[in-house]
Amino acid sequence: MSAKTDLELLRAYEPVLMFTRGELFFPTDVEAYVRCCSLWLDLPEGGEREVVPAGELTLDRLARADAEWPGYRQHLRFVQESSLRAEARRFRRRERPVIPKSGRLAAVGVLGRIVDVLMRLSLLIRGAVPGGVAAAAATRYRDRIDTGTTATYYGRVVREGGYVVLQYWFFYAMNDWRSVYGGVNDHEADWEKVTVYLVEEENGEYRPVWVGASSHEYLGDDLRRRWDDPELHRDGNHPIIYVGAGSHSHQMLPGDYLIQVDPAFLRGVLRAWRRFTARFLPSSSRLRGIGVPFVDYARGDGVRVGPGGERTWTPVLIDDTTPWVRGYRGLWGRNTRDWFDGERAPSGPRYERDGTVRRSWADPLWWVGLHKVPPTPEDTRASLQAHLDDLDARIAEADAKIEEERAALRRLAAAEMVLSRHASAKARAKEYRARIAELERSLAARYRERTHLVDEREMHRAALANGDVLEPPPQAHLRSPHLPYASGRQHTTRFLHVWAAMSTPLLLTALGVVMVVLRGSLALLAAVGVVVLFAAFDALARRRFLTFLIGSAFLALALGVVGAVIAAFLINWRITVLVPMTLAVVSLLYLNVRDLLRR
Template structure:
């Protein structure tokens, strides 16, 4: 087994094991984490293989029982059942209530202290969060006690070998090293109040190397798989100040507690989840709020969605170079039998319709059986398909772009010339005929419009070609090595820890009780039927929002926002009931705004 998918010859004669050891990362976990990267054969030794029957609604069929599975038999059984929906089970069952209570009381169980995720978001986020938690009763979810059962079985297997599965390939002029990490359980929801739980977890860290005359290869980019980030947002340059290195080549990555997602900076990250059914409505509310209250624009912690905290603190177990727990490297590639042949799930298939509580597929495949983009197109996955890996490729890309534009321009010039000749032939003699005859022969007007559009397109292409030629010439002038942009220039949103220090006890209490208080006030308003129901409900909502503003020390902002809403409501009422007064108010407001603007310009000139 070579561990290589080498399509460009960059890896010929390279010692792959030495290469992956040279750049292997340091993984830092959050204190309280219970599961760490393990070898595939160790995981399979405790697992069983099943075939589900979702279409027929029958019970799953056991294919290989616990204690009888290994990588070779997994691949062989998968080949024997090419059309079956296969999944693995690491723990035979979840623990019962009594067993679960005993497990939680164990003195050696890792302790964890979180933050108030509800205190990090507003009232609407808490309301949506409550709806999602109620919906868990309708979802195909991980059975209760499964995390405890998996942890007990994981611990009973004895001291674990800390392992990664390295996939080395070449793509687009880059040498790509993917470090894949297999965990027995994703316990983000049950242990750390996160989004989901699922048996087993696969995560990755990817490095992009380029040829170097000094020592064979040099590191160009790194990318961590992470929540809510795709394409350019995934990757960073080695000189990025957010990155930490051990011995110059070993990246320090912080794994999320339970979720195992990666982060460059240690800390607590707020993750906002928008269910597909609510995504459109929440995005609309976000845009409306940004227009009415501009000071809230861009505040992630105040955003709409279901709030969860991803704890990537890096204050717990550390694995890798410079630590007491070294890695065991395992090389894999597309020809490795279990990688190639097993397309099923690595854990219990809960048939969760939302997907989040189903076990993941392996490194090469998605749950659908399609090849993962990160495996089949690792350069495009991180948005590097538009970034030349070497100066020579940058020069060649610039020259190719200029040549292609020149060929396109020449082709369009020829079409325009032919079109002009055709227009002249169509127009010949028309001016000598009466209008009643020529009216049906004016089809040349559409052709002329098409020619004008083509000429405009050619003008734009000429501008682009001049830019491409200038870029090529500038690269040649500096020896083909363009100046590096700032390390964060390619990022639209630099993800950093965004959960503030733990909120005060009063705010944490209010975050948990506010929704219940609001519902109680609304319930009493409905039951007592005293006065205007609409007024009572409005006062209840305003009272809860006022308490929120006081506890967050934003009372003035709340009052200003309330004044804006009341003002807009009053104007709307005037427009509906009295157009004359409404337009009068708008005219006065416009006069004041224009006058202030003109006076400001006048005095600024002096």
């Protein structure tokens, strides 16, 4: 298909990006960005060396960087040290709208706020973007790159697995999530993408079926929404995506999104607690994991980019043969050598930071879990029919195995019958009986499997014969969709904000005083008391005191039962064993008598 046709497809379904009021960076032209950058080499001994100063670099030379400096990893630098302070001062003198933050510390408990402290402290030993870079980048972007009326996307069209994949890549000069919006990280350069998945009808027309949007490091089914999903906002054929302030991550619904973690060692406890709160305290919380106080403000109340917006799209076609896409494997911004990678600039759309091909570029269906999803209901029916053919073959194979094993079983049974009549062959007969029992178990298992296969086959045949709609509901594939915890228009109490800001330092100070002043078991009891007291105040401030009381009661009950059992065992272990045995005997006697009377 011609490049013009690919461009027409991209224009027909290009997304609308809704930014939060106060956003400083918008999707931009990489050529203008590269002209503002210097090119640096990462030296083997750990240093770096500038090889092309700012103002002299072009996309053509960037594409030849590997050939010009073989054996070296390269990175760009957008903000230059010589102009950093002046550009940062100019930014701070500007007036700009400040978004009303929903109180990130107030959104989580004490544990989440402790994680926040640890994350901030880790920046002291990790590689981090220096102070002032985000402010200087905003000035540099506004003065040298931003047109004020347009935005650029880099479009790529891939045909794979029955889908026509439209990738829209967006480049931002800076991710200023940490320094401006209290988020996780800052880094120069930022690549994000939205992908629209089409199917081609028999008449040659195209029909959109799925939309995927990048959001931090998430991947899989939860990243995509079906075209008819009521929670996928659209303007005609243009999906509307809400962009996180500073982070530029994508969300399907407007609002404030709390970053959450789900530690593996606590997963079972968290799952049980969610089930309990969902049943008995349905309004207590919408959070699914342990909240970490970093918020994505994706409110959509700012600039609209795309059809019907203040900024219009400038599309640029790219593919595997585009020189700068294929040729440059280095970082698109400052290399801070952060071992967490959070503050390191990303590589381009085709590559990961280590220079390997990005999997979402090479395999856009895997990225959103679409390999398992047939493009159309007709393809689903064809796949189901192919599965039926497999079932027929497996059932026929099972029938043959059953006949074979049954014949073998009967041969063994006949032989065992004869051997059991002779005293001298008793041992041999016993071996045969063991083999017979084993073969009977195998035959029974094979019969069970065949029964399941036949039952499944009948279900599939009925679905095909009845013309059932072989398409699940629009949100059936979602397991843990990222949903906003707040709308951005809610009001929280001043006490909550003050408590959220002061509680963690006060808690750590109180625990420190306890450890210094008290000794032994008294110090341990005092520390537990301090933690419980702070947890109670935190629950009260967040209007979840009832949840705290119920949770505390269950915890106290569980600890009491465990303590009572241990104490009883230490006093007299016989009583500890006899009590549950007596209860078991009474229960069994009651059940047996009840069954006897019912006859």
